[in-house]
Structures are given as structure tokens and as C-alpha cells.
Amino acid sequence: MLLERNNRSSFLQEIEGKREVEISSCFQCKKCSNGCPVNFAMDIMPHKIIHMIRLGLKDEALKSSTIWACASCETCTTRCPNNIDIAKLMDALRQMATDSGFDTAQKDVPVFHSAFLSSIKKRGRIHELGMIGEYKLKTGDFMKDSRLGWEMFKRGKLKILPSGVRGRKEIRGIFDEAGRRKRS
Amino acid sequence: MRVSYYPGCSLEGSARDYDESLRAVFDVLGIELREVEDWNCCGASSAHITDDFLSAALPMRNLEIAEKENNDLLIPCMACFNRLKSAEKAAIGEIKTDVKTSYKGKIKIKHILDFLSEDSNLASIGRFVKKPLTGIKVVSYYGCLYARPPKITDVTDYEDPRSMDKLINILGAESKPWSFKTDCCGGNLALTRIDIVRRLSNNLFDMAVEAGADCIAVACPLCHANLDTRQKEISDEYGKGYYLPVFYITELIGLSMGHSDVEKWLRRHLVDPMGLLRSVGLM
Structure with missing residues (x-):
């Protein structure tokens, strides 16, 4: 299926407009997919995700295991011959x-x-x-890594008491501002 | 000489050995580390995966504070380095951001590897080597975010970085060539996609062995976590008997200086390096 320039999918417009990731110059060379160290854990290869955006296949792309398998290693972004920031695209898709x-x-x-x-x-x-405690509470998986946790604890690698910044108000302000921007 | 130091959260906890060895080595070198006043978390991968504003604003606060001191800013963690460099690029207008900042980009942001491998510092380290690490064969593992993407990191030899190799050689150890210097260990998937981490890290162990190395040097807390703490379970899963101690580069420097705290740092590792060090007469 070929899409005319003036018939850009709304998904593509969202990615290139609001999310500011230019992908139109992709010529499907597959360098991103071939060089990806995590491609074995992806159901849709990164170059195909780009093509799906052009075709407007939003649900399929956002449901893919690809976006959560990506380790943000930046190999694709570094090697793309057309300077497409594929790692940033993965961030945009995860955010969406x-x-x-x-x-x-x-x-x-x-x-x-x-x-x-x-x-x-x-x-x-x-x-x-x-942080790990909160993650475990939310996933309910307490057994995974419990032995490893103990081994690290014995070696003083898990700090018991938290430290914090004095400027917590500033930090809270940054999060509040991010929240406002997301809603607007 | 005085430099600013941004330790990052891991160095207060799981990477205490890195922080302790780094401070010890700088003390010997006579370089004063000034911790960035009231520094906050850089947001790491979680911020950039979740929200663009957070991912720039969190590291930016640290740059604004550090710039007041007007010294080079040294960062030991690859992820922190990458996030603070990314904030720098946003501040100077090379990448778009909605974050307003007073940061002017006047200070140099350097990963510890870049700083220590500068000619003058390399020569200075060489002068403090009391116990050359003769007989140890090391592969240098840089991981992903030290070098990539180069438009953020400003690293020029991003496919084959050399800074850590230079350090290893000046300590008297032998740095072995290998092509997995910047391959991924699974990084931020450390606690979520352990299946991916195991497979990627197994590749690294396999290739380190093939390169003839008997240990791995790293300069990132997350690389260390994946390669050291998970090495035994990866060995078990893949039916291998890996014994590849994983050293922070600062631990190797401290070891070559004959620092009295070396054992304290190394006792925190899950893969006990003492066997290797005894076999070459370094313990």
C-alpha cells in the first residue's frame, strides 16, 4: 500500500508532530533490526514498526513486545544512515x-x-x-531474585536507610510541571 | 586540582565498591573531588522512557548546581553520564526541549574513563603503580551509553573506544582485543527482563573467554550488576563454568597502587576475585 504525501496516517502525524521523531526518511535498509542486540525478543522488527507507523497501524505497534524489549542501547540510533532516532521512537511509542x-x-x-x-x-x-520493594509489591513476584537480594545484602550492597535531597520541593515541582504538560 | 563529582544513586548502594575505590584512587592522585551539592537522580532510563520533560529537567538541575562551581564535572555511571550529556545538549539548543534552564554549558562533562585516560592523568597514574598487574588478562567492557549515541556523548571512537584499554595497559595488565566492548548487557532490563539480560550477558562472557581474558573491567554500576551479580545463574542456565571476576576500573587502579582498602572493595563482589589475584601473586 502506498500512501501519498498528503495522505499521511494520523499515527505518523502524531509521531512526527507531537512526539517530534522524524521517520519519513526511512528506506527500510533494516540496519536497525539487524544490529539490534535484543531483536530475538521482539515480535515485530524495528524497521517494520516504522513501516507500520506510515500505514497507520497504531494498535498493532503499541501492543508489540518490541517496544518493551528494547534496552535503549542506542545502537540503531547510532547506525541509522538517515539519522532516524529509533531509540527515541521506542520511547515515544512506550509513552503513547x-x-x-x-x-x-x-x-x-x-x-x-x-x-x-x-x-x-x-x-x-x-x-x-x-524502589525494588515497591516494584515487588506491584508485581506480586517476591521470589524472583530473592536469593540474589540476600547475597547483595550480606555484602553491604543494599543500603538500608534512604538518603534524600534537601531540595525536595524543587523535585516535586519538576514532577508537577511534567504532569501539567502531559495533561495539556 | 579540583573537580566536581556526581556519584549517582547506585554509588550510594549497590555500587559502593565503585564509589569507595574511586574516592581512594583520587585521594592518592591528589585530585580533590567536590560532590555536587544536593545532587538528585538523573532520572535514568525510567524518565526518558516515561516522559520527555522529566528526562531533561531532572539532570538539568544537577548541571545548574554544578556550573556554579565552574569545574569539570566527573561522572562514574554510564547512564548518568548519558542523561547529563543529553541535558547539556538540550540546554545549548542541539536537541529540542521544553525545559527552561540557567545552565550555559560552560563546564565540561566527563565520564571518569575520559578524565583518567587524559595524557597527564594517565602519566600520573603510571607514577603511582607500585604493584604492576602483570599476568592479568582483561577485556575492557564499556557498555552502551558511554559511547552511544555519539551526537550526545561526543565520543569519537564509539565503535571501538580505547580509554579503558589505555588505563589497563598502564597498570601493567594486558588488555585483550575483543569486538564486544560496546555490546549491550541488558542494561535497564536488569530487574524486569532477566531472560534478556542473561542471554546478552552470556554472549559477553562467552566472547571474553574466547578473547583469552580472565576477567572483565567495567566503569558502570549497571554493567557490574548484570555481569557480576548474575554470573553464577547465567553459568548455571547455560551449563558453563564461568569464572570471570568483574572489576571496576578504579578497583584495578587501586590494586596496582597497593591501596590498603582493596580487599574491602573486592569483598562486595559476588564473583570472588581473590582466586585470580592469588594465582598471579597479587594477593
Whole structure:
């Protein structure tokens, strides 16, 4: 299916307009997909995601396991011959999927990021033990990594008491501003 | 000499060994580290995956504070380095942002590897080597975010970085060439997609062994977490008997200086490096 220049899918407009990731210069060379270290865990290859955006296949792209398998290693962005920021595109798709409350393919990953950010919002710094605790509470999976946690604890690698910044009001202000922008 | 230091959250916890060895080494070198006053988390991957504004505003606060001191800003973590460099590029208008900032971009943001491998610092480290690390074969593992994307990191040899190799060689160890210097260990998927982390890290161990290395040097808390703390379970899953101690580059420098705290740092590792160090007479 060929789309005329004036018949750009609304999905493409959203990605290139609101999300500011230019993808139109993609000529499907597949360098991103071939060089991706995580491609074995993706159901749709990154170059195909780009094509799906052109075709307006929004639900399919946002439901893909691809966007949550991406490790943000930036290999694709570094190597794209047309300077497409594919890693940023993955961020944009993840944001669209979470913002719209999409039933994502990989639930644990967004839950982790939300626990991580809530730790920053509270104290301005990550308290690893508290953050991991919140993540475990939300996923209900307490057994995974419990042995590893103990081994790290024994070696003093898990700090018990959190530290925090004095400028918590400033940090809270940054989160409030981000929230306002998201709603507007 | 005085420099600003942004430790980042991991160095207060799971990467205490990195922080302790780094401070010890700088103390010996006579370089004063001034911790960025009241620094906050850079937001790491969670911020850029979730929200563009947060991902620029959180690191920007640190740059604004650091700029007042007007010294080079040193960062030990690859992810923090990448996020603060990204905020710098936003502040100077190279990438678009909605974040308003007073940061002018006057200070240099450097990863620890870049700073320590500068000619004068390399020479200075060389002068403090008391126990050359002869007999240790090391692969240098830089991971993803030190080098990529180069438009953010300003690293020029991003496909084959050399800064850590230079350091390893000046310590008297042998840096082994390999082509997995900047391949991904799974990074921020450390706690969520352990299946991916295991597979990627297994590749790295496999290739390190093939390169003839008997240990791995890193300069990032997340690389260390994936390669050190998960090495045993990866060995078990893939039926391999990996024994590849994972050192922070600052631990190797401290070791070569004969620093008295070395054992304290290394005791925090899950893959115990003592066997290797004894076998070459360094312990």
C-alpha cells in the first residue's frame, strides 16, 4: 500500500508532530533490526514498526513486545544512515502506550519504571531497596531474585536507610510541571 | 586540582565498591573531588522512557548546581553520564526541549574513563603503580551509553573506544582485543527482563573467554550488576563454568597502587576475585 504525501496516517502525524521523531526518511535498509542486540525478543522488527507507523497501524505497534524489549542501547540510533532516532521512537511509542492506558505486552517493565520514578519523586534520589520493594509489591513476584537480594545484602550492597535531597520541593515541582504538560 | 563529582544513586548502594575505590584512587592522585551539592537522580532510563520533560529537567538541575562551581564535572555511571550529556545538549539548543534552564554549558562533562585516560592523568597514574598487574588478562567492557549515541556523548571512537584499554595497559595488565566492548548487557532490563539480560550477558562472557581474558573491567554500576551479580545463574542456565571476576576500573587502579582498602572493595563482589589475584601473586 502506498500512501501519498498528503495522505499521511494520523499515527505518523502524531509521531512526527507531537512526539517530534522524524521517520519519513526511512528506506527500510533494516540496519536497525539487524544490529539490534535484543531483536530475538521482539515480535515485530524495528524497521517494520516504522513501516507500520506510515500505514497507520497504531494498535498493532503499541501492543508489540518490541517496544518493551528494547534496552535503549542506542545502537540503531547510532547506525541509522538517515539519522532516524529509533531509540527515541521506542520511547515515544512506550509513552503513547502507557499514557493511553494501553494493555501492554510487557506489564512488568512499565510497572518498574513507575516504581523507579516514584522513588525519585519522594526523595529526589533512588533508594534501591525501597524502589525494588515497591516494584515487588506491584508485581506480586517476591521470589524472583530473592536469593540474589540476600547475597547483595550480606555484602553491604543494599543500603538500608534512604538518603534524600534537601531540595525536595524543587523535585516535586519538576514532577508537577511534567504532569501539567502531559495533561495539556 | 579540583573537580566536581556526581556519584549517582547506585554509588550510594549497590555500587559502593565503585564509589569507595574511586574516592581512594583520587585521594592518592591528589585530585580533590567536590560532590555536587544536593545532587538528585538523573532520572535514568525510567524518565526518558516515561516522559520527555522529566528526562531533561531532572539532570538539568544537577548541571545548574554544578556550573556554579565552574569545574569539570566527573561522572562514574554510564547512564548518568548519558542523561547529563543529553541535558547539556538540550540546554545549548542541539536537541529540542521544553525545559527552561540557567545552565550555559560552560563546564565540561566527563565520564571518569575520559578524565583518567587524559595524557597527564594517565602519566600520573603510571607514577603511582607500585604493584604492576602483570599476568592479568582483561577485556575492557564499556557498555552502551558511554559511547552511544555519539551526537550526545561526543565520543569519537564509539565503535571501538580505547580509554579503558589505555588505563589497563598502564597498570601493567594486558588488555585483550575483543569486538564486544560496546555490546549491550541488558542494561535497564536488569530487574524486569532477566531472560534478556542473561542471554546478552552470556554472549559477553562467552566472547571474553574466547578473547583469552580472565576477567572483565567495567566503569558502570549497571554493567557490574548484570555481569557480576548474575554470573553464577547465567553459568548455571547455560551449563558453563564461568569464572570471570568483574572489576571496576578504579578497583584495578587501586590494586596496582597497593591501596590498603582493596580487599574491602573486592569483598562486595559476588564473583570472588581473590582466586585470580592469588594465582598471579597479587594477593
